[in-house]
Amino acid sequence: MMKIFVLLLVAMMTGCEATSEDSSEDSSEDIDMMGCSGGWVDFTCRYPDVNTSYEAVYVKCGDETVIESNLTASWKSQNRFHLYHDRTNKNLRVIIRQLQSNDFKKWKCGFDQHDSDQEVDLKREDSYETPFNQIAYKTAKTTITCEYPNKSNVKFFxxxxxxxxxxxxxxxxxxxNGTFSLNITGTGxxxxISNVSTQxxxxxxxxxxxxxxISRAGLKKIHLNVEDITTSELSLAVGQTSTFRCDYPESSSIFRFFCKGEDPSSCQTLISKQGSRRSTGRFSLKEDHRKKQINITVTGVTAEDTGTYWCGTKNSxxxxxxxxxxxxxxxxxxxxEEEVWLLPVISAVVVCLVVVLIIILVLVYKRCKRSETWRDGGALEEQAYAEIQERPPLPTIYATANFPSISSAPPGYSVVTFKNSSDVKGDAYSTVRHPDPSPVYSTVNHTCPHCL
Incomplete structure (x- = not known):
């Protein structure tokens, strides 16, 4: 009986001890990361105690504090280091850009002057490809390839x-996501990117x-430059022979080629040359040094020749x-092909006919308008002439008064009286004659009011 009690007591103590070990185990886990020189890392440190609200935070590389902040819900940046204190999610996000050789060591986050038990062990991995520039062309397609020696982590772009x-x-x-598409391979x-644009x-x-x-590392940098390119649209008929002409700058490489494919970075080379002339199957290439031009001729065009073609040079x-x-x-x-050739001709003829018809209609309209205006002006002119009435000539009446011949006589008067007749409507005149310079007076009475 005593033995059973002792065994039970030991079992209970063992269970408590296991529970205690589990409870004392730190919930935060260390983070192992790989980075490369010139790359960047992005990791998140959790609060040591989720029930505590921290004010000040900092980040240490080894024993050196590289950045600290009292800000919350806002980024703090200092040189290559950036941190974000998120009280809502109770963590601290850290970004380190442009990694250098002395960055590959253990990092720690600190909260209110206390280092977190969580460590970030940053290891160096320089087996990834060095950064490079890639040229893409507007409205075309371009492809970016990334190789990864480590297959255990999640790949991203x-x-x-x-x-x-x-x-x-x-x-x-x-x-x-429409424009971008991702294809995972065994090694990367x-x-x-389709329909490339400046954005x-x-x-x-x-x-x-x-x-x-909670952790990310940028390992391979690709600078994408977007350029314009001369584009020609051609419609070819089955069986015909066609020539493609490409101009090139004088400073370009002497190794020129002609390829087919929507994406120039992965197009299939049809013919290339380093001399003055080269032929391969249905394709032949000839260079005109004077015009700085290469001519690619294809014979026996087939329906399978539909597609996108590129003239390019390989740069050392x-x-x-x-x-x-x-x-x-x-x-x-x-x-x-004949219909395709005739279509623009027919369209041009139709447009010309429509333009001519419009011009004729405008001329006819103006002519009709001018005729109508002329007729209206003539009618007004006739009406103006019709309103002018002629008056018949009126007779003129003359009266002559002769003075007496006696010079010693006192001043004489002569009275002329006209008949009061409404028939006489003309002008009336009175003439007084006297051979003597003596004052002469003449009174003219006219009883016809119409004569004055």
């Missing part, structure tokens, strides 16, 4: 927005992150080729 690299695609769950990932210009990163998402010391001309080729049967 992001674009720099300030000091934060914003996720575009990752595995899983986002493999495509391939990202395709895609910028710095991109291929990286690895933990499955819980660069991982990307340079392209100068794009051809968008459509191959149709001969009958359709």
């Amino acid at each position: 992001c674009k720099d927005n300030g000091f934060i690299c914003e996720d575009i695609l990752s595995e899983p769950p986002l493999r495509s 990932l391939i990202v395709s 895609h210009l910028g710095d991109y990163w291929c990286g690895l992150k933990s499955k819980d998402g 010391g660069s991982k990307t080729d340079k392209f100068y001309h794009r051809f968008l080729v459509t191959v149709v049967p001969k009958s359709q």
Whole structure:
């Protein structure tokens, strides 16, 4: 009986001890990360005690404090270091950009002058490819390839927005968002960007992150530059022979090629040359040094020749080729080719006829308007003449008064009286004659009011 009691007591004590060990175990786990020189890391430290509200936070590299802040819900930046104190989620987010050789050691987050038990062990991994520049062309497609020696972490693709690299695609769950598409391979990932525009210009990163998402590392930087390119649209008929002409700058490489594919970075080379002339199957290439031009001739065009073609040169010391001309080729049967050729001609004729018809209608309208205006003016003129009435000539009446011949006579008067007749409407005149310079007076009476 005593033995059973002792065994039970030992079992209970053992159970308590196990529970105590479990409860004393720190809930925070260390973070192991890989980074490369020139790259960046982004990790999150949890609160040591979720029931405590911390005021001041800091980050230490080894024994050195590199950044500290009293801010909350706001980024604090100092040189290459950036931190964000999130009281809502009870954590501290840290971003370190442009990693240097002395950054590859253990890091710690601090809360109110107390170091967290959680450590971030940053290891150096320089086996990833060095940064490079890639040229993409407007409205075309471009492909970015990233190789990863480590397959255990989650692969992602992001674009720099300030000091934060914003996720575009990752595995899983986002493999495509319309413009970008992600293809996971056995050794890395391939990202395709379709319908390239100037908004895609910028710095991109291929990286690895933990499955819980609390740590990320940017390992390969790609600077994407977007350029214009001369584009020609061609309609070819089955069976015909056609020539593509491409101009190139004098400073370009002497190794020129002609390829087919929607994406120039992965197009299939059809013919290339380093001499003056080269022929391969149905394709032949000839260079005109005087015109700085290459001519590619294809014989026996087939329906399979429909697609996008590029003229380019290979640049020594660069991982990307340079392209100068794009051809968008459509191959149709001969009958359709004739229709395609006639269509713009017919359209031009129709447009010309419509323009001529409009001009004729405008001229006719103006002529009719002018005739109507002329007729209206003539009618008004006739009406004005009709209102003018002629008056018949009126007779003129003359009266002559003779003075007496006696010079000594006193001044004489002569009175002339006209008949009061309404028939006499003409002018009336009175003439007084006197041979003597003596004063002469003449009074004229006219009883017809119409004569004055």
